[in-house]
Amino acid sequence: MIADRKKITKEITTNTGKTKILAKLENITKTYQLGDVEVKALRGIDLQLKPQQFSFIVGSSGSGKTTLLNLLGCIDVPTSGQFRLLGKDIASLSDNQLADFRNHHIGYIFQNFNLMAVLSAFENVEYPLILQNIPRKERRERVADILSAVGLEKRQHHRPAHLSGGEQQRVAIARALAKRPELVLADEPTANLDSKTGAEIIKLMLEMQSRYKTSFIFSTHDSEVMRYASEVIEIKDGRIEKIATLNNTNVGVNHE
Amino acid sequence: MSNLQLAIRNLFRNGRRSLMTIFAMIIGVLALLLFGGFISSIYYGLQTGIVRAQGHLHIYPIGYLEYGSSRPTEYFIDDYKDVIKLIENNKTIKQEIEVITPVVRLSGIAGNYAADTSKTFIGNGIIPSHYNKMQNWDYYQLNLKPQKIALTDHKTDQGVVGFGMAKMLNLCKPLKVAGCKDQALSTNNSPVDNDILSFQDMVESEKVATQDSQQKSPQKGVQIDLLASTGSGAPNALSLTVIEAQQQGNKFLDDGFISMHFNHAQNLVYADKSRASAIVLQLKNTDKMKDIQNTIQALLNKVDLKGQKFEVKNFTEFNPQFFKVINMFSMLFLFMVVVISLVVLFTTINTLTMSVMERITEIGSLRAMGVRRSGILKQFFTEGAVIGVTGATLGIITSIVVAFSFNRAGLEWTPPSNASSTSLRILLYANPFLLIGTWLLMVFVASISSLIPARLAARMNIVDAIRHG
Ligand SMILES: Nc1ncnc2c1ncn2[C@@H]1O[C@H](COP(=O)(O)OP(=O)(O)OP(=O)(O)O)[C@@H](O)[C@H]1O
Ligand SMILES: [Mg+2]
Numbered sequence: 001m002i003a004d005r006k007k008i009t010k011e012i013t014t015n016t017g018k019t020k021i022l023a024k025l026e027n028i029t030k031t032y033q034l035g036d037v038e039v040k041a042l043r044g045i046d047l048q049l050k051p052q053q054f055s056f057i058v059g060s061s062g063s064g065k066t067t068l069l070n071l072l073g074c075i076d077v078p079t080s081g082q083f084r085l086l087g088k089d090i091a092s093l094s095d096n097q098l099a100d101f102r103n104h105h106i107g108y109i110f111q112n113f114n115l116m117a118v119l120s121a122f123e124n125v126e127y128p129l130i131l132q133n134i135p136r137k138e139r140r141e142r143v144a145d146i147l148s149a150v151g152l153e154k155r156q157h158h159r160p161a162h163l164s165g166g167e168q169q170r171v172a173i174a175r176a177l178a179k180r181p182e183l184v185l186a187d188e189p190t191a192n193l194d195s196k197t198g199a200e201i202i203k204l205m206l207e208m209q210s211r212y213k214t215s216f217i218f219s220t221h222d223s224e225v226m227r228y229a230s231e232v233i234e235i236k237d238g239r240i241e242k243i244a245t246l247n248n249t250n251v252g253v254n255h256e
Numbered sequence: 257m258s259n260l261q262l263a264i265r266n267l268f269r270n271g272r273r274s275l276m277t278i279f280a281m282i283i284g285v286l287a288l289l290l291f292g293g294f295i296s297s298i299y300y301g302l303q304t305g306i307v308r309a310q311g312h313l314h315i316y317p318i319g320y321l322e323y324g325s326s327r328p329t330e331y332f333i334d335d336y337k338d339v340i341k342l343i344e345n346n347k348t349i350k351q352e353i354e355v356i357t358p359v360v361r362l363s364g365i366a367g368n369y370a371a372d373t374s375k376t377f378i379g380n381g382i383i384p385s386h387y388n389k390m391q392n393w394d395y396y397q398l399n400l401k402p403q404k405i406a407l408t409d410h411k412t413d414q415g416v417v418g419f420g421m422a423k424m425l426n427l428c429k430p431l432k433v434a435g436c437k438d439q440a441l442s443t444n445n446s447p448v449d450n451d452i453l454s455f456q457d458m459v460e461s462e463k464v465a466t467q468d469s470q471q472k473s474p475q476k477g478v479q480i481d482l483l484a485s486t487g488s489g490a491p492n493a494l495s496l497t498v499i500e501a502q503q504q505g506n507k508f509l510d511d512g513f514i515s516m517h518f519n520h521a522q523n524l525v526y527a528d529k530s531r532a533s534a535i536v537l538q539l540k541n542t543d544k545m546k547d548i549q550n551t552i553q554a555l556l557n558k559v560d561l562k563g564q565k566f567e568v569k570n571f572t573e574f575n576p577q578f579f580k581v582i583n584m585f586s587m588l589f590l591f592m593v594v595v596i597s598l599v600v601l602f603t604t605i606n607t608l609t610m611s612v613m614e615r616i617t618e619i620g621s622l623r624a625m626g627v628r629r630s631g632i633l634k635q636f637f638t639e640g641a642v643i644g645v646t647g648a649t650l651g652i653i654t655s656i657v658v659a660f661s662f663n664r665a666g667l668e669w670t671p672p673s674n675a676s677s678t679s680l681r682i683l684l685y686a687n688p689f690l691l692i693g694t695w696l697l698m699v700f701v702a703s704i705s706s707l708i709p710a711r712l713a714a715r716m717n718i719v720d721a722i723r724h725g
Pocket of ligand 1: 032040041059060061062063066068221
């Protein structure tokens with residue numbers, strides 16, 4: 001198993017070294033079966049994502065944002081189409097290989113924060129690093145660094161129940177970034193926050209993205225956020241409506 | 257953050273529910289251990305009783321167990337002292353022996369001349385000091401009261417009868433037997449058929465024939481007469497001074513039991529000082545009984561003692577009642593083990609399933625973060641194991657406390673086929689497997705049952721699990 005894991009890691013690094021493509025989706029469809037009814041959540045997505053960008057996926061409710069993010073996050077499989085991530089054909093991986101792939105390359109930020117209730121902020125951030133078998137000393141240093149980067153060093157021993165929504169989402173950001181993934185996925189991470197806190201969280205993500213040179217994909221139905229992005233992918237009824245590549249990479253940091 | 261720490265924290269998260277599960281296990285363990293400890297006390301109590309009265313091993317002439325009691329002529333050990341010497345000369349056996357002693361088994365008719373009553377008896381000829389030494393055996397430290405016999409080595413014509421036997425022979429008053437009244441003697445004896453030899457006549461004639469002399473000095477006790485069939489097939493009679501009545505475990509035995517000095521019994525049956533019915537061995541402990549039994553058997557097979565063939569039996573063989581009682585209790589115990597295991601199984605499944613249901617989103621998030629299925633499985637399995645270990649350990653501690661207080665309360669009871677009541681105790685440590693086995697079983701059951709909810713958690717669809725929130 002461990003040998004497996006190493007092999008995948010190695011292949012991916014070499015592949016990403018060669019190509020300048022983070023993810024490539026070709027004619028991806030996703031159909032859910034609800035009893036007799038077929039729900040076509042994605043109806044043929046063609047998309048290329050470059051690494052180290054901050055991309056937004058925007059679309060109204062039910063347009064297929066979560067479905068697309070789940071595919072990109074390798075927790076769901078497309079009904080048809082080709083999907084390569086970090087040069088890897090995701091469909092060819094076994095369940096354990098997929099888990100290890102996510103463990104090493106993908107960070108998740110959820111709408112409901114989804115921190116582990118019995119772990120402190122520090123431990124929540126540390127958890128993915130334990131999964132990667134990173135030695136204790138290095139682990140502790142990394143966690144301390146990232147927690148101070150998200151401004152939570154003072155609250156690190158609190159459990160989620162004693163943190164505000166904004167603080168919880170900061171912990172979640174730290175948790176996603178601590179393992180230094182190539183890709184961080186955030187599915188409507190501000191939907192459960194008030195607009196001021198939401199804006200702070202977006203600002204923090206932009207800052208983190210530029211600091212750690214990670215790819216961020218952020219879904220939202222709030223087209224307001226477009227002004228922060230380097231790329232905006234708009235989807236509607238399971239299809240890509242429009243891709244806007246904007247020349248304001250990281251300018252978001254200077255915005256309010 | 258190890259799996260174990262995580263499991264413990266998650267169990268504390270819903271502390272009340274975990275506590276109820278652990279509490280159910282404690283009750284289960286308590287029930288098992290108290291009952292097991294009670295059976296243990298029966299097992300070791302019965303064993304101690306048997307070993308004290310009859311020893312561990314008997315050496316008989318082959319066939320004695322089946323036919324011997326009716327044919328004392330054919331089934332006896334000749335030169336029993338040589339057999340004892342042979343065994344004692346073997347160092348390995350010798351050091352395991354507590355007591356080695358010859359016995360005579362006999363049966364016949366006992367009559368109380370004065371009251372004109374008679375009764376068939378089953379008799380035991382023993383060496384009193386040996387018998388009383390055997391009564392001190394207490395390898396399991398049960399502190400049961402020894403049932404010493406009132407006979408002494410130098411008064412060879414004395415005997416002890418069962419309670420029932422004392423009643424039958426109208427000996428209640430002279431022996432001062434508590435709670436028993438002698439029947440009033442009828443003044444006009446029923447006419448005796450002249451053709452039938454009366455018991456008195458028989459006894460008198462035989463006494464003359466064997467010219468046995470006793471009653472040299474008046475002693476305490478009551479004189480009765482014993483008539484037994486001898487080696488030659490002819491009856492032989494002797495007087496016996498009954499000095500005490502001692503209650504025997506079962507009624508049938510109690511009604512006809514006589515214990516007497518070895519020499520006296522020898523005179524009555526064999527009239528030959530070199531013979532005995534059997535040789536009794538009491539070992540220091542029961543653990544090596546089977547080995548010693550085989551060694552002695554092999555030893556006896558090798559040596560030619562007047563061409564005699566012997567068999568060596570252990571107490572479970574010459575006392576089949578022992579395993580019947582123990583097996584009955586073991587079955588009850590087994591039944592309880594099954595029931596309690598099922599209760600623990602369902603309680604654990606229920607608790608952990610609730611836990612899984614509450615944490616669906618968390619499970620989905622962990623999987624999305626890269627935890628393998630096996631990682632989720634381990635997490636819930638560990639929770640089951642922690643419940644198991646905690647419940648089993650606390651259960652054992654509780655049982656130890658309860659058993660300790662129970663034993664101090666000093667309740668008494670009369671175990672099956674025991675004459676007198678003994679203290680009712682719960683022996684938790686006598687059989688080390690009871691505690692260890694119960695602990696292992698509970699941990700095993702809890703861990704195994706956790707696999708069902710753990711699998712449920714591990715096989716969850718990640719997307720559905722995250723959407724669940
Ligand atoms: N597991 C599922 N089973 C059945 N239908 C589903 C499932 N997941 C999503 N759908 C359907 O697929 C379509 C796209 O859903 P999706 O969740 O991707 O939309 P979304 O853009 O994320 O919406 P929202 O903004 O409300 O989160 C919807 O019509 C939804 O009802
Ligand atoms: Mg959604």
